[in-house]
Amino acid sequence: MPTTLAHRQFRSAFCALILLCLSALSSFAAATPTLYAILSGNIVSFKPDAPGTLLTNRPDVGTSDSARAIEIDPTTGHLYAMYQTSATSYGLRRINLSTGYVSDLSLFGTLTTTSAAAGVGVGLAYDPLAHGLRVITAAGDNFLISLATAQPSFYFSPPAYITGDTGFGITPYIEHIAYTNAIPSPSTTTLYGIDTQRNVLVRVGTAGSPYSTQAYTVSTFALGINPTDYGGFVIDPATNRAYAAMTVDGAPRLYEVNLVTGVAIFLGQIGTSATARVEGLAAAPGVNHCLDIDGDGEILAHRDGLMLTRIALGMTGSAVLANAIPTFNPPPRTTWAAIRTHLVDRCGMTITP
Known part of the structure; x- marks a missing residue:
């Protein structure tokens, strides 16, 4: 029972942390340019x-x-x-x-x-x-x-x-x-x-x-x-x-x-x-392009934030993209290869293929 309770507390704390990060990311969205x-x-x-x-x-x-x-x-x-x-x-x-x-x-x-x-x-x-x-x-x-x-x-x-x-x-x-x-x-x-x-x-x-x-x-x-x-x-x-x-x-x-x-x-x-x-x-660039994972000029919690969190947890490939890339009016970067190349070449990240 103590182990189960500890696991639940960990999951709750982890989910709260993710939601906090995603909420913070949403504040970067589409700012007025300078x-x-x-x-x-x-x-x-x-x-x-x-x-x-x-x-x-x-x-x-x-x-x-x-x-x-x-x-x-x-x-x-x-x-x-x-x-x-x-x-x-x-x-x-x-x-x-x-x-x-x-x-x-x-x-x-x-x-x-x-x-x-x-x-x-x-x-x-x-x-x-x-x-x-x-x-x-x-x-x-x-x-x-x-x-x-x-x-x-x-x-x-x-x-x-x-x-x-x-x-x-x-x-x-x-x-x-x-x-x-x-x-x-x-x-x-x-x-x-x-x-x-x-x-x-x-x-x-x-x-x-x-x-x-x-x-x-x-x-x-x-x-x-x-x-x-x-x-x-x-x-x-x-x-x-x-x-x-x-x-x-x-x-x-x-x-x-x-x-x-x-x-x-x-x-x-x-x-x-x-x-x-x-x-x-x-x-002047209105957003941080290293946080703009899909390259559409906006930093959105339910898309960029979700993919960034998955990458931080070690996920790769289609696991990163699941339910984060819209099929209607798709963004410039829609594949794992394009996203990984952007983060590695432009942002200096080290990511497993």
């Missing part, structure tokens, strides 16, 4: 639901050049920026978010952004499949930068609207770009951009295939704003909600962009100055 931008030369951060309240506001230290685009590597949290060093040259640099100090990484030669019509617009986005930075300019430059070497690793042809598209025959001026599912090792990702001459949202490549150079107008609706070379575009990796920072009527403004209709909805002015110029936009 957005970063360059505002009149300062690195600022804010929440999309309160863009007028700056959480941080620091000058970029160590350079007199102008940042034209920024992006965050979600695997490291590093903030990268493309700085214009001359009329035809750009440098990739890394910015320390704590100090604002700018570190040189590489210098790119002449980009074809010298014509007046093309302007100097540069789009920069983290490519989650290649673990690199995609660059597209208003004049058609289109290449991938390796984060290992900080140098171009692959060149694409300039984007072009496909036959039958409402933009067919018109040269795209895509200056602001962003990927969906910009998390480590996603099963699929799609590249979007803003054509600042047509004032429309476009997709580069087909859905889930961002390496085609074919451009597609997302819908027949215009953005509803007149975007300029100055600004930025980002898609929150946790929710796939898209945000655009644009200088409109001389003021820095934040918009949410509907990826289905292509319409921009005004959220508010960024900061308090109505004359500040905004450059670039990036989103």
